[in-house]
Amino acid sequence: MSPEDYTYITKYLLDTTGLSLGENKEYLLEARLIPIAQSRGMNGIEDLVLSLRSQLDQSLKTEVMEAMTTNESSFFRDKRPFEEFKTSILPDLIAERKISKKLRIWCAACSNGQEPYSIVMSLRENFPELIDWNIQIVGTDLCTKALHRAEAGVYSQFEVQRGLPVQLLMKYFEQCEQGWKIKSDFDVGIQWKHLNLLEDFKHLGMFDIVFCRNVLIYFEPDLKKNILDRIRNQMNSSGVLLLGAAETVLGISDHYSKLPECQSAIYRVSGQKTQETQEVT
Amino acid sequence: MKTILLVDDSRAVRLVGRRMMGTLGLNVLEAEDGKQALEVARANPELDAVLLDWNMPIMDGMEFLTALRNEERDKQPIVVMCTTENDMPQIVQAMQAGANEYIMKPFTEDIVRDKLEETGVL
Numbered sequence: 001m002s003p004e005d006y007t008y009i010t011k012y013l014l015d016t017t018g019l020s021l022g023e024n025k026e027y028l029l030e031a032r033l034i035p036i037a038q039s040r041g042m043n044g045i046e047d048l049v050l051s052l053r054s055q056l057d058q059s060l061k062t063e064v065m066e067a068m069t070t071n072e073s074s075f076f077r078d079k080r081p082f083e084e085f086k087t088s089i090l091p092d093l094i095a096e097r098k099i100s101k102k103l104r105i106w107c108a109a110c111s112n113g114q115e116p117y118s119i120v121m122s123l124r125e126n127f128p129e130l131i132d133w134n135i136q137i138v139g140t141d142l143c144t145k146a147l148h149r150a151e152a153g154v155y156s157q158f159e160v161q162r163g164l165p166v167q168l169l170m171k172y173f174e175q176c177e178q179g180w181k182i183k184s185d186f187d188v189g190i191q192w193k194h195l196n197l198l199e200d201f202k203h204l205g206m207f208d209i210v211f212c213r214n215v216l217i218y219f220e221p222d223l224k225k226n227i228l229d230r231i232r233n234q235m236n237s238s239g240v241l242l243l244g245a246a247e248t249v250l251g252i253s254d255h256y257s258k259l260p261e262c263q264s265a266i267y268r269v270s271g272q273k274t275q276e277t278q279e280v281t
Numbered sequence: 282m283k284t285i286l287l288v289d290d291s292r293a294v295r296l297v298g299r300r301m302m303g304t305l306g307l308n309v310l311e312a313e314d315g316k317q318a319l320e321v322a323r324a325n326p327e328l329d330a331v332l333l334d335w336n337m338p339i340m341d342g343m344e345f346l347t348a349l350r351n352e353e354r355d356k357q358p359i360v361v362m363c364t365t366e367n368d369m370p371q372i373v374q375a376m377q378a379g380a381n382e383y384i385m386k387p388f389t390e391d392i393v394r395d396k397l398e399e400t401g402v403l
Contacts, residue, residue, distance in 0.1 A: 079398075157367065157385050161392045165399055166372060166383040175369050 001026050005049045009033070009064075012052060017065050017142060018198050018219045018227075032067045036060075066143045070218075073111040074162035076118045077213070078245050081264040085119075085209075086126050088261050089240050093208055094127065096238060101133040106207045108197065108231070109215035110139035113150025114159070116190045117182060119211070121168055137188075138204060140195035151192045153182030197227050200279045201234065208236050214244035221252060228253040230279065232269055241267045283402060284308040284325065288318040288342065289334040289363070298332060298363075301390050305403060315340030319348055328358045330402045332393075333380075335364035335371070343378060350379035359400045363388065 006026055013019045021028070030045065037048040040060070051057055052064065076082045097103055107116045116139040123130055141147050156179045160169055173180040182188065195201055197215070210231055216224045231241065232255040241256055243249070243265040249256045256267035285307045287298045295311050302309045310325065312318035314337045322328055331349075335342040346360055359381045364371075367385040375383060382396045397403040 158389065158392070161385060161388070161395070163395055166376065169383075170369070170372060170376065 001030060001045050005045055008049050008053070009045075013065070013068055014220075016061070016198075017069065017196065018223050019068055020218060020220045020223075021068075029068075033064065036063055036067055062144070066145055069143050069146075071111045071143060071146045072214075073114045074159070075114045075164035075168075076122075077115065077163060078264070079163065081213070081242055081245075081266065082118060082122055084259075084262045084264050084266055085242070086122055088259060089209065089266065090123075090127060093238065093240070094130070097133075097208070102136075103130075103133060103209070104136045104205065104207045105138070105209045106204065106211070106234070107137070107139045108195075108210060108212040110141050110147075110150055110192075110211075111143070112146050112155075112159075113139060113153060113190075113192075114155075114163075115139070115211055115213070116150070117153065117172075117188065118163075120188045120190065121172055125168070135189065137190045138193060138207075139190050140193045140201075140204070142194070142196050144194055147192050147194060150190075153188075154178050155180050198223075198279060201230065204234060206236050207234055207239060209240050209242070210235060211242045213242060214247070216247050217244060225252050226279075229255060232256070235269050237269065239269045241269070243267070282306065282308045283329040284310060284327065285330040285332060285397075285402065286310045286312060286318060286321055286325070286328055286358070287332050288312045288315065288337070288345065289332075290314055290337040291334075294334070298393075301393055302332075304390075305394060305397065307402075314338055315342060315345030315348075318345050322349060322358070323352075326355060328356070330359040330361065330397070330400070332361050332363050332384075335362060335366045335375075343375065346375070346378045346380060359402050361396050361400060361402075363393075 009029055010021045013021060033045055033048060037044055042048055051060055093103065105119060110116050116137050119137060139150060154176060160173060160180045172183055172186050174183050212231060228249060245265065247265055249267055255269060257270040259266045259268055285302050287295050287309060289295050290313050299309050310321050312321050316339045333342045361382040361384060362375045362380045363384040363386065365386045372383050381400045384392060384396055
């Protein structure tokens with residue numbers, strides 16, 4: 001891959017997805033983009049870049065963006081955040097909302113769906129009193145393929161063994177030709193929506209809990225701040241934000257304070273909403 | 282250090298399992314069928330866990346599990362099935378017989394670690 005092509009693609013990804021690849025990631029680009037070039041009868045990345053530059057093929061742009069996003073996930077990923085979600089976050093929120101009986105939860109990079117399904121299972125298993133509540137869970141992701149998988153709720157044998165206790169597998173899944181599928185009579189009530197976090201997300205409404213785990217890590221600090229500030233504006237006054245294990249708001253945004261009783265990266269919104277922050281694209 | 286008993290008639294699986302358990306900091310015992318496993322379990326009353334295959338000669342995993350759970354022991358070990366019996370009815374059967382977790386072969390080190398953590402062995 002020529003240095004010019006590398007520069008073009010990395011800038012393209014930064015502008016369209018926020019993904020900051022940095023230097024010396026040619027191997028990663030080649031591993032993910034050469035198969036796309038080949039499937040389209042192109043000679044290699046040089047042709048692919050030419051086609052991207054022409055801006056004529058929208059499907060190619062989407063395919064490149066989706067190929068470069070990481071859809072690694074697992075049920076109850078990292079375990080502890082879900083324990084603390086259960087023991088430290090939900091009891092207070094449930095007490096606060098006992099009159100309205102309404103909770104809204106957003107999984108901002110839900111990938112193949114394991115995170116929203118884990119949330120639903122956790123609610124069902126631990127908070128039976130919520131049965132008559134209006135619980136809305138919104139799962140968004142940049143990758144359309146991942147969203148389709150999430151909505152189908154079908155997972156491989158390997159995927160259902162990562163983080164998912166067998167008792168929950170028995171209760172909430174059924175076997176199918178492709179592996180294991182969320183039971184059709186399990187009314188999960190998750191709304192799946194395509195969303196690029198660089199774009200406006202005010203239309204999603206306000207939330208009590210936001211999971212934005214293992215996505216900001218790929219972004220530059222300015223973009224992290226922009227997204228965190230805009231997420232703050234979509235959160236209710238006692239809203240809670242969960243980040244990934246390697247992520248923090250420290251030194252990036254002043255609008256959150258860490259929950260001292262939690263060891264995971266869990267924050268409560270603090271202070272007023274931010275001044276209107278513009279989306280990036 | 283906790284002790285785990287690997288029960289599998291395949292020497293290759295026991296070899297892989299021994300290496301994995303060693304890296305997870307567990308003391309490893311081995312048996313190649315259910316009858317032998319029962320003897321090892323009786324000789325080791327402090328046994329913490331069993332990683333148990335289903336299909337084995339002489340005494341299979343389900344017979345071993347039933348016998349183990351019917352024994353009067355001060356300490357009943359955690360039992361994690363590890364088998365190619367990958368259908369829901371088998372999973373239900375094993376859990377009803379007293380298994381604590383279930384690994385469907387082929388497995389990875391991550392899956393084994395997850396399941397042992399899930400059951401408190403690690």
